[in-house]
Structures are given as C-alpha cells and as structure tokens.
Amino acid sequence: MKPWLWLVVFVAACALVPVFGNNYALRLATIMCLYAGLALSWNFIGGMAGYPSFAAAAFFGLGAYVSAVLQSKGLPIGVTWAAAGLGATVFAALIGMAILHLKGHYFAIASLAVVEVLREVVNTAEDLTGGGMGMNIPLPGMPVDVQARLFFFAMLTMTVLLLAVTIVVSRSKLGFGLRCISQNEDAADILGIDTTFYKVAAFCLSAFGVAVIGAIYASWVQYIEPPDVFDILYSVKPLVMVLLGGLGTIFGPVIGAVIYLALEELVWRNFLTVHAAVLGGLIVALVLFLPNGIGAVIRDRTKRAAVRS
C-alpha cells in the first residue's frame, strides 16, 4: 500500500501549485511533470529491463508530430494525444522486434539511430510536416492562464498514470520478468520467461508514455520543428534522471526528475554556454559515485543507522 500513499501525496502537492503558485511556478511544475513522465517511461526499458535505450527522443518527436498533424486536420486535442500514444506503441513494437535482440552498446547505438532516421523522415515529408520550417499548431482558443492550467493538469495526469502503471508493473509477473532479464537474460530464458515479448512490452510502455508527453508538449508550446522535438537531449535527460533517482525503482525516476530540474534551474542558467559540459560531468560523477542512485544512498544510511542503534 505504501507506494500508492506516496502517489497521493505527490498528486496533492502538485495540484496545489496552480492554487498558490504564480505563472513561473506553474511553468516549472509543468516541466517537472514532463521530466518525471519521461523518466518514468524510460525506466520501463532502461531501468527494469536494463536495456540502455536512446530512442526516447524518437518517440517524443513522433508523438509531437502525430498529434500536430492530426490537430492540423481538425481532430480534437485529446484524440490526437491518444493517437500519438497508440501510434508510437505500434512503432515501438515493430522497431523493438528488430533491435531488442541486440545487447548493451549495440542496442544503445541502434536505438540512437532510430532518432536520426525519424528526424530525417520528418524533415523530408514537407507536405505533411512542413519539413524544416516546423509546424504551427492552431490555438484551442481560450485564455492564456486557462491554457497554462490545462496543460499542467494534462502533464500531471500523464505522470500519475505512468506512476500507477509503474507500481502495478513492478509487482506483476512482467516486472519480475523484466528484473530477471536485466540481471541475467540467459537464465531468464531458461526459466521459461518469454524474454522477447517482455522486452517488447517494456519498450512499448516506454514509447507510449514518451509519445503522449511529446504530444502534450507540442500542444503546449504550439510550435514544433524537427531539431526541437527530435533533440537527443530528450533521450539523455531521462537516463540521467533515472540514474540520479535509482534504476528500476518506483519513485526513483520522479525524485531524479525533481533533482535534475532543480540543477537545471539553479546551475544551468549560470553556465549557459557550457551546460552540455556540466551535463557530461554530471553523468560521469553519477556513474563513479552514485551507481545505484540517491535512493540507494539514503537506504544504506538508514540501514547503517539501524545497525548502529
């Protein structure tokens, strides 16, 4: 029951932001939910299954463009978000069956290539996507502050949904299977776990979450172009957040997203020209000093304190 309690606390804390916070706080809270959602999505394939996917940017861009194109054809905004999620899920299933038999670095590189290929496809399909000119997405026609609230609650709903799915999956046969795959795929095979199906399922869950968030993002910012939504940082950031919070854990990705956003707000703007270097340094420091995330450090501390007393 404990994870569900924390989920309620998280929702309550977030829901208070539009009531008490100003526009800056609301914008920050929206980005926090976006980041947390990306991290939770990546956690299915990267954390639970242990497959270092860099395909998140591909799903993010795909979701953004599917939603934008459908919206420009006049479909209701909610329908386009759902279509983005489903489209990306099908796409991930097909791509996953092709590349999930690769392991480690090979898988990472293959998943990275998916981003580049999709970006080029979108660049070239000018009739549909406007190519490098980008796409303007029609405004829903409502006051700015109502819009800001709408997109915040949309992001929050998606994050909460992903958190709930994470809790359910981590206790299900799928979750156990994925943890087995990440620890020893050969052994998982021998014990009768359908490893191919499980990996594809994790990849699809991951794609669905990222794509819907990409779709909401597109509606939120109202203008998208290939280099923006297929930005490789959308692949790297969730990975860093999950490493920060704890691989394969339930709340690790959310905690990681909060810490990452705080770093971004406090440090980034002071190091505008070298922020990529700061990000690189952060990854190195993480791998060297916190291989199991901040959550593990806290757990060890409390355990040691318990032993001492």
Added chain:
Amino acid sequence: MSTGNVKLSAENLQAAYGDVQVLWDVSLTVERGEMVCIVGSNGAGKSTFLRCASGLLGTKGGRLLVDGQDMAGASPEAFLRRKVAHVPEGRRLFRAMSVRDNLLMGAYLRDDAAEVRQDLEKVYEIFPILAERRDQYGGTLSGGEQQMCAIGRGIMSRPELLMIDELSLGLAPRAVELLITALQTIRRSGTAILLIEQDVMTALELTERAYVMDRGRVVKAGASAAMADDPAIRDAYMGQL
C-alpha cells in the same frame, strides 16, 4: 526399450552457430529416472547439445524428441513445460535477488503456489545452507553455494529431466562432494539427470550410462562402469595410472 520410457531422445541431431556447424549426427537418449553423463574435451559440443535440448539453440537437422514429441523450433518455455530443466554452465543466478527469490524464479511457469512452497522446503532440506542464506543476494554466495542455488532453482520447476552443465567446474572438492550427495537424493525422487562433467572419473562413477563426445560427434556410448575400465578412455581422459 519401449519409447514410453524415454524422456529425451536425439536422433542424428545437427546444430550450428551461424554458418559454423557444431553438432554432427548426435544420437543420444535419456530414460526416465536414469542418470547419464556426457564427457569429452573442451569444444566437443557438450554444452551446445544441452542448449539444443532446452530450446536455447535451434537445431539444423535430425530430430529432438521429448516424451516422443518432436521439439523442432520449440521455445525454452515449451521444453520447461515438458519438464526438462537446464542448469547452465557458470550458474547464472540473479545476482541482485535473494536466494529465496532465485529459487522461486525456478517455479516461474507454475501456478500451484501451495506446492511451490512445499518444493521450496524440499530444496532447503537438500541444501540446508541455502535455508541459512535465504535472504542473502545470489551474488554474495560462494561458488559451491551458487551451484546449489542453481540446481535448486532447476528442481523448483519439478522437472522429470534435470540437465546440469559443468557440475564441479571451479569448485572446492568439499563442495563437489555435497553436490554429488544432493544429486543422488534428487535422483532417488525419480528425476532423470543428464550431467556434463569435466571430471571424467567422478562422472563415470556417478552415472549408469555415458556418452563420449569429440569434435561435435558422439564417438562412444555405453555403460559407465565398462567405460571406466576401457583402456582407450583411461588414456584419453584420465592420464596413465
């Protein structure tokens, strides 16, 4: 020998890694309740045969039968459902899972929770050290304990045939003795065992029948006792006595 008594049978089995053929016309049977070993030098194809016989590697020709059913193209899951379990070389435990969870993962395909619990107690009876270490991570066990845990995980699926790859490789003699005693216990419960073992003397003492493999082929088959006395085998695998 009636076919109803044969658990596993390979007929002229061929297998390859990509374009490189590794198994040539391997014919081998294991009857119910029987203990059989495959011996042979490194690279003879012993492990490859086990990979075929558990569905990890597809076959390229010949036939592989479990309970008389052709298993061509079957998944590891299908082999396990036909009660053939594989204890792979190098143990392959889940390092960040407790001993208890490792053992329970062996029963992954079963849904009779009450009997799974009983079987867990049986494993603890066979390997008391695992009961002591039940909450420890798999990765923290000694080599011998890991092998016990891997074998325990294998029997948690209630197999009729347990295939063990390299039982004693890299283990202390005391640990090997414990494992051998355990295998005899498992055997008495009616489980057939197919053993791959590089210590030829131990393997021949423990089993009734033996197959000798060399460069992907079965070059000799027969009663283990007779083979232990065969001068050619003694020369090839045991050194001059």
